[in-house]
Amino acid sequence: MNFKKQFMEGLLTKNPVTVQLLGMCSTLAITTSLFNGIGMGLAVTIILTCSNVLISALRKVIPNQIRIAAYITIIAGFVTVVDLLLKAYIPALSESLGVFIPLIVVNCIVLGRAEAFASKNGVLASAVDGICQGIGYTVALVIVCVIRELLGSGTFGGGLLGEGGAGIRIIPEQFPAMQIVMPVGGFLVLGFVLAGSQALMKRMNNKSKKKEGAK
Amino acid sequence: MEAILGILIAALLSQNFILVKFYGICPFMGVSKKIDTALGMGVAVTFVMALASAACWAVDVFMLQPLNLGYMQTVSFILVIASLVQVVEMFLKKFVPALYKALGVFLPLITTNCAVLGVVLVNAQNGYHVADAWQFLLSVVNGAAGGLGFTLAIVLFASVRERVDKAEPPECFKGFPIALITAGLLALAFMGFSGLKIF
Numbered sequence: 001m002n003f004k005k006q007f008m009e010g011l012l013t014k015n016p017v018t019v020q021l022l023g024m025c026s027t028l029a030i031t032t033s034l035f036n037g038i039g040m041g042l043a044v045t046i047i048l049t050c051s052n053v054l055i056s057a058l059r060k061v062i063p064n065q066i067r068i069a070a071y072i073t074i075i076a077g078f079v080t081v082v083d084l085l086l087k088a089y090i091p092a093l094s095e096s097l098g099v100f101i102p103l104i105v106v107n108c109i110v111l112g113r114a115e116a117f118a119s120k121n122g123v124l125a126s127a128v129d130g131i132c133q134g135i136g137y138t139v140a141l142v143i144v145c146v147i148r149e150l151l152g153s154g155t156f157g158g159g160l161l162g163e164g165g166a167g168i169r170i171i172p173e174q175f176p177a178m179q180i181v182m183p184v185g186g187f188l189v190l191g192f193v194l195a196g197s198q199a200l201m202k203r204m205n206n207k208s209k210k211k212e213g214a215k
Numbered sequence: 216m217e218a219i220l221g222i223l224i225a226a227l228l229s230q231n232f233i234l235v236k237f238y239g240i241c242p243f244m245g246v247s248k249k250i251d252t253a254l255g256m257g258v259a260v261t262f263v264m265a266l267a268s269a270a271c272w273a274v275d276v277f278m279l280q281p282l283n284l285g286y287m288q289t290v291s292f293i294l295v296i297a298s299l300v301q302v303v304e305m306f307l308k309k310f311v312p313a314l315y316k317a318l319g320v321f322l323p324l325i326t327t328n329c330a331v332l333g334v335v336l337v338n339a340q341n342g343y344h345v346a347d348a349w350q351f352l353l354s355v356v357n358g359a360a361g362g363l364g365f366t367l368a369i370v371l372f373a374s375v376r377e378r379v380d381k382a383e384p385p386e387c388f389k390g391f392p393i394a395l396i397t398a399g400l401l402a403l404a405f406m407g408f409s410g411l412k413i414f
Contacts, residue, residue, distance in 0.1 A: 021244070021391060022241075024240040024241055024244060025237050025238060025239070025240045025241065025329050028237045028240060029236070029237035068297075068326075069294075069297055069298075072293055072294070072297060072326070073290065073293075073294065076289050076290040076293050076294075077290060079289055080286060080287070080289050080290055083289065084286060099333060099336050099337060099340065102288075102289040102332070102336055103238075103329045103332060103333055103336070105289055105293050105332065106293070106326075106327045106328065106329045106332050107329075108241055108327060111327060179403070179406070182406065183234060183235050183236075183237065183402045183405075183406070184399050184400075184402045184403045184406060185399075186237065186399075186402075187395050187396065187398045187399030187402055188395070188396060188399040190395050191388075191391075191392045191393070191394075191395030191396040191398075191399060192392070192396075194391055194392040194395065195385075195387045195388045195392035196387070198387045198388075198389075198390075198392065199386075199387035202386075202387065
């Protein structure tokens with residue numbers, strides 16, 4: 001299997017958030033601090049990898065007609081496991097992500113990869129796909145988180161760094177725009193991040209075209 | 216009565232499901248290119264959300280709670296929703312073919328709409344899942360009101376988007392990014408309702 005290609009696809013050219021536009025709800029809702037972003041990203045990565053592996057292992061057993069229901073049941077099982085583990089060991093994260101942890105069940109990334117990849121490929125390839133797509137999702141979340149946290153609360157690394165997890169203050173307290181950590185900011189920042197990634201992709205395409213032309 | 220009115224105001228305006236709480240963004244973005252389809256999706260979602268609230272209330276109160284299976288909530292709720300959507304689809308196909316034609320394509324999509332699972336989980340969190348007729352009514356009202364909030368947001372958004380499509384944004388903003396920014400401005404407008412309380 002071409003690991004490097006899969007990795008680049010997950011991270012950039014087929015990034016679940018910026019290119020496939022999947023899993024928007026969580027991307028918009030929980031990206032208010034770095035802690036949330038990393039936590040949510042890791043939770044989705046773990047669930048995605050596990051469900052990809054199990055679905056790929058069972059792909060010849062599950063009848064075609066009821067495959068979606070079967071996938072959802074498998075995914076819901078893993079989500080419940082992660083939900084309970086977070087409640088037990090990282091209650092702070094569980095509290096700040098709230099209902100969006102159980103809502104990973106209907107996160108289109110997980111079901112989308114199950115349908116588009118795991119149901120057609122081997123166990124190992126599916127595991128790699130799960131990890132790569134998960135990392136791509138985490139990176140996109142972290143980028144949105146960092147921008148929103150910096151502009152909205154003026155800090156970096158909220159929940160993780162600084163005194164009592166308050167984050168490192170970069171912009172003085174009286175300046176940040178509160179609206180950016182509110183729902184409005186989610187839409188606006190994600191819009192700009194997507195525009196940026198579209199511009200980047202276009203530039204890369206142009207470059208590779210030029211290279212081909214030079215050959 | 217006041218409680219019901221309060222739920223309605225919250226779900227429609229101050230705590231709008233899409234623009235404030237971010238449930239159901241996928242269909243909000245995906246099915247909002249035309250007002251007609253947006254309205255169809257909204258009606259279908261409202262219908263399923265009210266039904267799902269009722270069904271999940273029953274499953275939680277009469278099955279999970281007596282058996283002490285609270286941790287199975289997510290799994291059982293999503294299964295209830297998935298089968299409910301299937302049943303609604305078959306029912307409409309057989310008995311109300313006109314409505315089925317109008318809503319048909321949206322129904323399968325609703326299973327993975329996080330607004331539906333979201334409202335049920337919120338109902339459970341709010342403590343509506345108690346064996347009591349009034350609480351049952353509250354959870355159904357919350358489901359239906361959430362659906363109406365979804366409909367309001369998606370119809371407003373679709374009507375703005377129909378016009379934005381004719382505009383010429385910078386190259387890299389074409390398509391999704393400009394739609395997100397439009398949604399952001401709509402959310403800004405809805406922020407004006409925050410703190411709105413009648414009682």
